[in-house]
Amino acid sequence: MQLVDIFNSFIHVVQENPNYLIGLLDMNHQVIAASDENVCGEVIPAEIEPARNQIFVLQVGESLLGYLWVHVHQPDASLNMVSTLFYQSLKTRIAHELDKESALASLSLEGLLINELIVKEAADASYVQDLMAKLDLDPSMPRIAVYLLGMDAFESEMITNLKYKLNDPNTFYARLGGPNLGDF
Numbered sequence: 001m002q003l004v005d006i007f008n009s010f011i012h013v014v015q016e017n018p019n020y021l022i023g024l025l026d027m028n029h030q031v032i033a034a035s036d037e038n039v040c041g042e043v044i045p046a047e048i049e050p051a052r053n054q055i056f057v058l059q060v061g062e063s064l065l066g067y068l069w070v071h072v073h074q075p076d077a078s079l080n081m082v083s084t085l086f087y088q089s090l091k092t093r094i095a096h097e098l099d100k101e102s103a104l105a106s107l108s109l110e111g112l113l114i115n116e117l118i119v120k121e122a123a124d125a126s127y128v129q130d131l132m133a134k135l136d137l138d139p140s141m142p143r144i145a146v147y148l149l150g151m152d153a154f155e156s157e158m159i160t161n162l163k164y165k166l167n168d169p170n171t172f173y174a175r176l177g178g179p180n181l182g183d184f
């Protein structure tokens with residue numbers, strides 16, 4: 001996950017209101033990306049004037065990713081509300097990107113597993129068990145293979161969306177090339 005890329009795609013939310021500036025701060029409170037590029041490189045003190053600034057911790061699980069800094073150029077009574085909305089929106093966007101990244105990583109492991117089970121003539125049992133362990137799949141659960149064919153190729157994004165909809169940790173999918181989709 002590239003936090004700066006996610007932040008840069010998020011900046012347009014603020015650029016519609018010229019009174020607000022948002023910045024992504026690293027662990028040392030240095031601005032690494034901002035809605036106003038002129039502030040990049042500046043260090044924002046942790047104890048900054050609260051009437052015109054808010055700083056939020058960007059953390060996922062145990063990992064501190066950095067900080068969101070929200071600055072208002074002219075005093076604004078709605079700073080707390082607006083900055084909290086910015087923070088919640090960015091946090092949701094980061095969570096979505098992490099989920100998407102995780103689903104794509106899972107799909108590639110699932111692809112290796114399905115390739116081993118369906119495509120190869122003889123599956124390597126220890127390799128299959130290793131892949132199942134990495135995917136957190138219950139090896140004692142019986143499974144049925146479904147092999148789908150379509151007129152058009154299945155796109156990775158379509159398979160990822162299918163994974164989101166079903167949300168069953170014991171079902172896995174993989175695109176087998178062209179119009180083929182393996183589903184267990």
